[in-house]
Amino acid sequence: MSWSDDDYGWVGDWTARRASLSPDRTAIVDATDGTRATYADLESRANRTARLLEDYDVCEGSRVALVSRNRLEVFDLFFGTGKTGSVLAPLSYRLAPPELAELLELVDPNLLVIESPFVERLEHAMARSSVDPSVLEIETNEPAGGWDVYRDRLPVNDGPVESRDRALSDPHLLLHTGGSTGTPKETTVTHGSLYWNSTNTITAWGLRPDDVTPMVFPNFHTGGWNVITLPLIHMGGTLVIDREVDPRRVLDQVETHEATVLVAVPAVLRSMATHDDWDRTDLSSLRFVKSGGGPCRDSIVQAWRDRGVDMSQGYGLTEIGPNNFAMPDEYDPGKVASVGKPVLHADARIIDENGREVEAGEIGELELRGPHGSAGYWRNPEATRETFGNEADAERWVSTGDLARVDEDGFYHIEGRKKNMFISGGENVYPPEVEDVIADNDAVAEAIVVGVPDDQWGTVGKAVVELTDEARTNAATPEDALALEDLEVFLSGKLARFKIPKYLAFVDEMPMSGPSKIDRTALEDRFGDDEDEGSQNESGEGGENRNDTDDGAEVEP
Incomplete structure (x- = not known):
């Protein structure tokens, strides 16, 4: 049996193994309501959630659509779908009803889970689509939508559930993105993609079991899962989640929880560095900060480095990674404008319009490959071939659509979008x-x-x-x-x-x-x-x- 076909590392096994190794270690702190969950709690909650999904006829390969802010139930659904062999499709609550309707049609979920504040938006979206899933509401203090309430339907039994026979090549996440025309696409992220990105991140960034991070990416982004969440869970670290991202609250979380790692988009890092609490917040616990989700201005990088924090830029995309590069040990601070060098299990190259690799210093399109790449786009073979190449191609490079160059020291620099998309x-x-x-x-x-x-x-x-x-x-x-x-x-x-x-x-x-x-x-x-x-x-x-x-x-x- 080959590595790609066996079930070692599949998501359904993660909470049980981590709970057996460090059951009493804090896994997640919910800064909104003060709830804490240990790794033993995560396993118990995932087992109850798996039984809940089974009650709604969610089985191997079934899709569960989710519209919610960051909360513990989101993680329960991630690991619960892992245990049932089903697929989680988090959808952005920022989208308008017509956009959500398109994604619901594409995903075709068996079950839709909605947090109360977004009930009305999803009602309008479903009215525009032909899908008719069962619906569960994660009820907050907002008005309820009249559907079954998530917490009321959770089974009491939190014992181990029956193991499913799944492979690393099977899908576990559908994360939506868009094409140059705005047509929605769902990227098929496999168990193996999640496993290998986590491995790349741990080995390249040097994550530790005592690491703590405020998790400021939304769960419908690859950032919400792959940038730091799953790698840190692999290591047994601690995540601090919140419903909203407020610069004052994130600064407070860094100080109160003695955060050691922070990864955020440039807008969040800028809002923190310009906040009134910036100068009086203790940042000494931070081992490093990374910026992702778009280019970070020099002034932001310098503001963090002036506080003695090692800050650098990352680079990735939903289709592969997203953690593809890292700064090497003892790097020259003058290289912070780059995204670093490829991580341990990722290859990168820069090609011209004819597909030939360019010389060092020349600008061309960045392509990536590695076991952390996704399987393609859900139910979209044409777009898959365009971005990922033919499945039979032994050198299946992912076309990023970004322009880049490599300097004389092997550091990669992102030079802009090949197409007209902006972030x-x-x-x-x-x-x-x-x-x-x-x-x-x-x-x-x-x-x-x-x-x-x-x-x-x-x-x-x-x-x-x-x-x-x-x-x-x-x-x-x-x-x-x-x-x-x-x-x-x-x-x-x-x-x-x-x-x-x-x-x-x-x-x-x-x-x-x-x-x-x-x-x-x-x-x-x-x-x-x-x-x-x-x-x-x-x-x-x-x-x-x-x-x-x-x-x-x-x-x-």
Whole structure:
């Protein structure tokens, strides 16, 4: 029997083995309500959850969709689905009902578990879809939706459940992402992907059993599971979870729980470093901090390093990893602009447009491979071939879509997106999806969205709009025809808030690079500058509105 076909390391066995080794060690602290769970507790809770899933006819290969903030029940479902051999599909509560409806259609769950605050949103989503799963509500102090209540249906029996015959190649997580057109895709993350990413992280980052971390990524991200959660559980460390990510609370958690490790998106790290409590918070327990989910500005890195904290940048994606690189021992601090070198069980290469590896120092597309890669996209063979290559290909490299270079010392530097996607507060934003919705506005003839730098979110969207003749005729200025506030109201409920542009600019006519093809590069060159510099419309009149609120993106889990 080959390694890929046996069941060593499959998720259903993790809590039992960790509980047998360190039953009384604290696994999770819920900072919202003060609840603590040991590793023995995790195993008991997972067994009860597995029986709950069986009561709802969730069996091997069945999907369980989940819409919830970070809480203990999320971990119960992760390990409970592991024990039943079923598949967990966490969905973002930040998405609008139409987006959630598409994902529900794709996942086709047997069971849907919803935290109370998101009941109404999911009711609208299910009304738009053809799926009809059983529904359980994780009831909070919010109004209930009239479905079965999760805690009321949990069986009392917490003894060991019957083991399932699953392989490392079997799926365990479906994590959603999007394509360049905004069409949703679910990445199929196998038991083996989870195991090998955890192994890579432990060996490259030097995680220890006494490590403690505030877990600030949401559970519907690969960051919520693979960046630090599962590697730390493998080591028997302690996670501090919270419903919201507030900089003051995270700073307090670092000090109160003597956190040793912190991984977060740049927006969170920046909000912590600029908070009033920053200077008086004791950070001395932190062994290292890592930034992920998008490029981190030098000023943020320096702020943490000025406090004596070893901070570096990571790099990964849902399709592989996400922990693919690490900084070597005793690295030159001047290398912090890079993402480091490949971890122990990951290969990286940079290729040109013809698929040939480029020379050191040259920029090309970054490709990755390793046993921590996902199996592809759920029920989407065409997109799988495009990103992962053919299944029969012995060298199955994952195309990242990112541009990168390797310096003379072997450090990898990410140079930007190959496509026009940008990352806002750790969230992927795909301009064509946003443009399609903006174009539905009666005042809009054409719209293009470009990313612009933002100190808080890293990048936010700027909508460049060509108005219809009617709208232009009936308004004294472009802003009278379509103000940014009006656009926000129009997009609300149709798109997640982090996708809604924070800036609005106008052109009399879109530049073209060919027949019926808008020149995106020209627009990016013209409007993709720093937002504080403003921009003009083609007639030379002031043509930009700005949204100075913080609603353009979200970072709370």
